[in-house]
Amino acid sequence: MTEDLQPLDSEDLGDSRRERRWRLAVGLEEEKLGAEDRRLSEALSALYSDDGEEKGTGRRKAGLGGSAPRVARWLGDIRNYFPTPVVQVIQRDAFERKGLRSMLLEPEFLATVEADVNLVADLVSMRGVMPEKTKTVAREVIGKVVEQLMERLERRVADAIRGAVDRSRKTRRPRHADIDWDRTIRANLRHYQTAYKSIVPETLIGFQRRQKRLVDLDEVTLCVDQSGSMASSVVYASIFAAVMASLPVVRTKLVCFDTAILDLTEMLSDPVEVLFGVQLGGGTDINHAVAYCAERIERPTKSHFILITDLYEGGNSKELLARLSRMIGLGINVIVLLALTDTGRPGYDPNMAAQVAALGAPVFACTPDKFPDMMACALRREDMGLWAAKADIKLVNPAES
Known part of the structure; x- marks a missing residue:
């Protein structure tokens, strides 16, 4: 990327750079643009000009249609001009405006895209029609x-x-996973080695691990709606389930559902395999899935049930509400997440959400960055309403029904 292209997305622009931004935005004739700006304009016009017509010129463009190599070159161009988050937005627009999802079946094209959670969801949903060669690249x-x-x-x-971990009891011989790094660094600042730009941790400070028998461990069940609208939530939920399953302090189960039920608990040691086991799309029978999970909960007062769904029930709504009410009455910690996505802005059934909230279960959307703290609050059985207020998260109000 040339030097004059780098500040394109900067707010601190001089007059000449501001003029350049407007020239690109309104699509002036190519002959009034520099060589690099012309390439950038062509890359954007291929996607955003109506019917492939280059803005401001009346000339027709080839657009993004055609072979995988052509689209791969276009992806290379936009990657040169924009940071990764912007590239991902442009890719999504290309898939939606130009129908490029079919190009994901081309291994050569797939290897060039900027991967993110949304792309993973697309690949998972398409795996049933992928050739074996493409599946190999998709797994990568x-x-x-x-x-x-x-x-x-x-x-x-x-x-x-x-x-x-009992954080009230400190130890100077902690296991690696139990080291309090903030306290350890402060305690060893005097051992800073200028030549190596490193601190020698002469003293380790951490927490003593409280011994618990396996039978005493809390159980966490993630019950995840895998209908098409929940695609990104499924990806994040699968990752979190895999991480939690690797911890020796909780038992974790992962159940995905549409109208069928898929218990992926035994696959949690390999999150990639978990995602390839997900079956995105289809209808929704939340009641059936909740019944499956409820039957497998042996110790209600030690169990946490995290239902991740938009609550658009295609099954029996009355039975679902009655079942959730019984679970709460038995002491199961029931939490409903309407979405587990970066935006945290879900589309959901407000009437059903309010009815579930009226049962006493907290109902809200959550971003991945806030999920760990939410889960810690749940495991301690603290007031989820207070946690949500501190985290600036709005719970569904039962009075909205």
């Missing part, structure tokens, strides 16, 4: 996204929900 792409998400979320989840 999904694996990269999973690795990035695990790196971003794993430590936070572990720190937040390791309920078997």
